[in-house]
Amino acid sequence: MELTILTFPDSFLKTKASPVTNIDGQLQKLISDMAETMYRAPGVGLAAIQVGVDKSLLIYDINPSDEERRLQVLINPRIVTSEGEILSENEGCLSVPDFRADVKRAERILVEAVDKDGNPLRFEADGLPAIVLQHEIDHLNGTLFIDRISALKRQMYARRMKKKIKNKT
Ligand code: NI
Numbered sequence: 001m002e003l004t005i006l007t008f009p010d011s012f013l014k015t016k017a018s019p020v021t022n023i024d025g026q027l028q029k030l031i032s033d034m035a036e037t038m039y040r041a042p043g044v045g046l047a048a049i050q051v052g053v054d055k056s057l058l059i060y061d062i063n064p065s066d067e068e069r070r071l072q073v074l075i076n077p078r079i080v081t082s083e084g085e086i087l088s089e090n091e092g093c094l095s096v097p098d099f100r101a102d103v104k105r106a107e108r109i110l111v112e113a114v115d116k117d118g119n120p121l122r123f124e125a126d127g128l129p130a131i132v133l134q135h136e137i138d139h140l141n142g143t144l145f146i147d148r149i150s151a152l153k154r155q156m157y158a159r160r161m162k163k164k165i166k167n168k169t
Contacts, residue, residue: 047139082106
C-alpha cells in the first residue's frame with residue numbers, strides 16, 4: 001500500500017522518532033509499504049517519520065531503478081562516529097518538494113543499527129550512501145536538510161511554500 005509522504009511545513013516532520021522495540025508483522029508491513037512508496041516516488045531513501053509513523057526506521061536504495069533494486073532497511077540506526085567533510089550537491093528530499101540545495105555532510109560515517117530480522121549491524125559508509133544515511137537519520141531526529149542550509153535560503157523556501165499552499169485553498 002502506497003503511503004502519503006508528509007511535506008514541509010508539516011510539524012510532524014520535527015518529531016524525534018521513538019526506538020523500535022518490537023520487530024513484528026506490523027513493522028514488516030510498514031517496511032513493505034514504505035518501500036513501495038519510496039520506489040514509486042521515486043526516491044533513494046525514506047524515513048518512517050516522513051510517512052507519519054513515530055518509529056526509528058529508515059529504508060534506502062541508492063540504485064532505485066527496477067533491475068538493480070537492493071533495498072536496505074535500518075532499524076534504530078545511529079551514527080557512532082563521523083569524519084571529514086564533503087559538499088552534498090543539489091540535495092533534495094521527498095518531504096521538501098521543488099527545492100534543492102548544497103549541504104555540508106560528513107565524508108565517512110560509522111553506523112550501528114538493527115536489520116529487519118533483528119540482527120545487529122555495524123558498518124562504515126562513504127560517498128553517496130553516507131550522504132543518504134545522514135539525510136535519513138536526520139529525519140529520525142526531526143531534522144530536514146533545509147535546517148542545514150542558511151536561514152535566508154530556508155526562509156525563502158518557506159515563503160514560497162506558504163504562497164503555494166495559499167493559492168491551492
Ligand atoms: Ni528526506
